[in-house]
Amino acid sequence: MYTHIHRLTFLLALAWVIPALAADQRTGSLTITQPWSRATAPGAAIGAAYFEIVNAGAVDTLLRIESPIARQVEMHTSYTEGGTMRMRPVTSVDVPARGRVRFEPSGLHVMLIDLVRPLRKGDRFPLTLVFQHAGPVRVEAIVQDLGTLIPPWREGHGQ
Amino acid sequence: MTTTHRRQLPKASLLALGAAGLVAGASIALFWPRPSEFRLTVLPPGPVSPDFRLVDFDGQPRSLADYRGQVVVIFFGYTRCPDACPAALFKLAQVMKRLGPASAQVRVLLITLDPERDTPQLLKSYVTAFDPRFVGLSGTTAQIDHAAASFYVAHFKAPTSNDYYAIDHSTATYVIDAQGQRRLIGAMNTSIDDFAHDLKLLAGRLKQGASP
Ligand SMILES: [Cu+2]
Numbered sequence: 001m002y003t004h005i006h007r008l009t010f011l012l013a014l015a016w017v018i019p020a021l022a023a024d025q026r027t028g029s030l031t032i033t034q035p036w037s038r039a040t041a042p043g044a045a046i047g048a049a050y051f052e053i054v055n056a057g058a059v060d061t062l063l064r065i066e067s068p069i070a071r072q073v074e075m076h077t078s079y080t081e082g083g084t085m086r087m088r089p090v091t092s093v094d095v096p097a098r099g100r101v102r103f104e105p106s107g108l109h110v111m112l113i114d115l116v117r118p119l120r121k122g123d124r125f126p127l128t129l130v131f132q133h134a135g136p137v138r139v140e141a142i143v144q145d146l147g148t149l150i151p152p153w154r155e156g157h158g159q
Numbered sequence: 160m161t162t163t164h165r166r167q168l169p170k171a172s173l174l175a176l177g178a179a180g181l182v183a184g185a186s187i188a189l190f191w192p193r194p195s196e197f198r199l200t201v202l203p204p205g206p207v208s209p210d211f212r213l214v215d216f217d218g219q220p221r222s223l224a225d226y227r228g229q230v231v232v233i234f235f236g237y238t239r240c241p242d243a244c245p246a247a248l249f250k251l252a253q254v255m256k257r258l259g260p261a262s263a264q265v266r267v268l269l270i271t272l273d274p275e276r277d278t279p280q281l282l283k284s285y286v287t288a289f290d291p292r293f294v295g296l297s298g299t300t301a302q303i304d305h306a307a308a309s310f311y312v313a314h315f316k317a318p319t320s321n322d323y324y325a326i327d328h329s330t331a332t333y334v335i336d337a338q339g340q341r342r343l344i345g346a347m348n349t350s351i352d353d354f355a356h357d358l359k360l361l362a363g364r365l366k367q368g369a370s371p
Pocket of ligand 1: 076077087109110111241
């Protein structure tokens with residue numbers, strides 16, 4: 001009886017957790033965690049996407065990102081210098097052995113230039129991360145609300 | 160004789176002490192920073208007055224003087240901005256909701272730093288997606304440079320590839336009072352609460368008959 005209830009709660013908890021983690025993608029030693037994007041205004045030309053790469057193995061390098069959602073996809077980094085926010089292109093991103101790299105607002109991001117359609121909250125679209133060793137890894141980004149800076153699953157965890 | 164002399168000395172020093180105390184008190188009152196009633200950073204009036212001559216997304220010429228009698232909130236940005244601009248506008252939209260009826264005295268303006276790519280239609284669909292009351296302003300490069308300079312806003316074109324450029328820019332939010340004076344400056348991490356608190360204060364004064 002007790003174990004039955006226990007198992008049921010576990011299954012319920014699992015059912016609740018799965019949709020949030022559905023977008024996680026593991027390839028070999030690399031895990032791409034919870035890719036997300038932000039809704040755009042009608043007619044907006046650009047969007048941005050974020051995720052975290054967790055590497056359980058040897059060093060690898062993210063070479064480029066592809067997506068059918070935009071005509072051009074670039075990797076950029078933003079940083080603030082003397083009150084001015086700057087953005088610069090990044091040609092590749094090293095993922096250290098047994099380390100992680102986070103793409104996030106005001107930092108590394110995927111720049112989706114010339115969107116083929118506006119991004120609406122709840123939409124999903126594919127991103128393919130091309131690594132030097134692991135090769136292409138396809139993930140799905142989930143579109144969050146306009147203006148989101150911290151995805152819902154990280155809220156309350158600080159920045 | 161010696162006793163009177165002894166008695167006068169403390170009297171004189173007491174007087175001197177009192178005078179010194181008065182002077183010290185007065186200078187503390189004059190120069191001690193008064194705790195501000197505002198939560199945002201208070202700006203002293205600068206040598207250059209904030210001003211602009213631009214065109215709104217409906218083609219109407221606009222200057223800052225057109226908004227006299229309203230509390231004006233200004234953000235400089237561009238629609239191809241990855242996260243700073245959407246985050247700032249999204250926050251201001253929530254501030255407007257928080258303000259309730261007081262929001263009628265507040266006008267939020269986005270001045271584009273990218274007049275080449277931000278067409279009036281794009282500017283309109285972009286800013287009104289955050290709040291239908293928001294207004295987008297554009298103009299010639301010279302007009303925008305002039306507007307930005309009067310707010311001490313830095314901005315630079317920064318190509319990221321052959322056919323794309325970003326615009327590096329200040330991410331401050333400026334609050335202009337109903338008299339057209341620069342009053343407050345908000346940052347990316349200024350909370351919705353703090354914005355709403357200060358805008359309510361400025362809008363409240365306006366209702367009490369300070370408006371023209
Ligand atoms: Cu970018």
